[in-house]
Amino acid sequence: MHTIDVWAQIITERMAKAPWMASLLRWIGKTDAQIISSVETTLQAMDEAGVATSLLAAWYGPEGPLITNEEVMAMLAQAPERFKGLASFDLNRPVMDNIGVIKDALASPGFVGVRIVPWLWRLPPNDRRFYPLYALCAEAGVPVCTQIGHTGPLRTSETGRPIPYLEDVLLDFPELKIVGGHVGFPWLDEVTSLTVKFPNFYVDTSAYVLHRLPGDFVRYMKGPGAGRVMFGTNWPMIAPYMSLRGLGGLALDDAQKEAFLHGTARAVFVL
Numbered sequence: 001m002h003t004i005d006v007w008a009q010i011i012t013e014r015m016a017k018a019p020w021m022a023s024l025l026r027w028i029g030k031t032d033a034q035i036i037s038s039v040e041t042t043l044q045a046m047d048e049a050g051v052a053t054s055l056l057a058a059w060y061g062p063e064g065p066l067i068t069n070e071e072v073m074a075m076l077a078q079a080p081e082r083f084k085g086l087a088s089f090d091l092n093r094p095v096m097d098n099i100g101v102i103k104d105a106l107a108s109p110g111f112v113g114v115r116i117v118p119w120l121w122r123l124p125p126n127d128r129r130f131y132p133l134y135a136l137c138a139e140a141g142v143p144v145c146t147q148i149g150h151t152g153p154l155r156t157s158e159t160g161r162p163i164p165y166l167e168d169v170l171l172d173f174p175e176l177k178i179v180g181g182h183v184g185f186p187w188l189d190e191v192t193s194l195t196v197k198f199p200n201f202y203v204d205t206s207a208y209v210l211h212r213l214p215g216d217f218v219r220y221m222k223g224p225g226a227g228r229v230m231f232g233t234n235w236p237m238i239a240p241y242m243s244l245r246g247l248g249g250l251a252l253d254d255a256q257k258e259a260f261l262h263g264t265a266r267a268v269f270v271l
Contacts, residue, residue: 004265007181007206007232008054010037010075015066020153027152028237037236039078049240057115058088069105076110086115095132112269113143119151124165138176143268148180162190170198182207188216195228206232211246226256230265
């Protein structure tokens with residue numbers, strides 16, 4: 001088992017019952033009860049697909065915490081050899097409070113980066129409120145993971161458009177590693193151009209089963225995107241084995257497959 005899933009979460013009942021979740025559940029054909037997960041069910045799903053490591057994210061939204069950093073810490077402690085953590089923060093709190101929150105999380109065993117979900121806050125990633133946290137992550141040498149492309153829940157997708165919003169961040173923080181999750185459709189040309197322009201920008205395939213990846217994106221993975229794309233699921237929305245069933249259809253060569261499944265993630269997240 002070598003595969004690394006860079007976008008996963010163990011969903012709490014609070015998150016499953018968030019009002020915006022209803023449209024996403026309709027999208028994936030599941031109920032809120034079906035997406036409430038645990039360490040045990042997550043490890044079982046990983047084992048079924050040969051996933052060695054999953055990056056579990058905390059989630060905070062305007063209405064309050066959905067998965068807290070402390071809850072992620074407890075999850076990591078139950079299987080430290082299989083889980084790594086992505087911290088997050090509550091933008092309703094003062095900036096210096098959030099800097100302390102992220103510093104504390106990154107000082108805890110197993111945390112390897114930070115996750116922000118701009119659509120959840122109805123803010124683009126270049127909003128000034130995110131910038132102190134970007135500076136902290138750049139200084140600490142840890143990646144910031146975010147969402148690009150259309151939004152599954154019934155929220156505006158504009159915050160997931162790479163240009164100009166994410167490009168502004170890449171221009172302002174050339175030393176900060178940024179991972180754009182969820183492929184970036186329908187703005188694939190923008191995604192491609194940004195990875196060519198910025199060596200610190202990466203993409204993951206979360207929220208897609210591999211056989212449903214857009215053809216242009218698959219061609220990109222074999223060309224300028226080779227070594228810049230990482231595997232992700234968005235577990236428990238998509239089970240790892242469901243996503244990986246389409247791996248053979250991508251026709252990646254051995255080097256491309258190794259980089260996609262684990263090599264690039266090991267380098268970016270220093271695993």
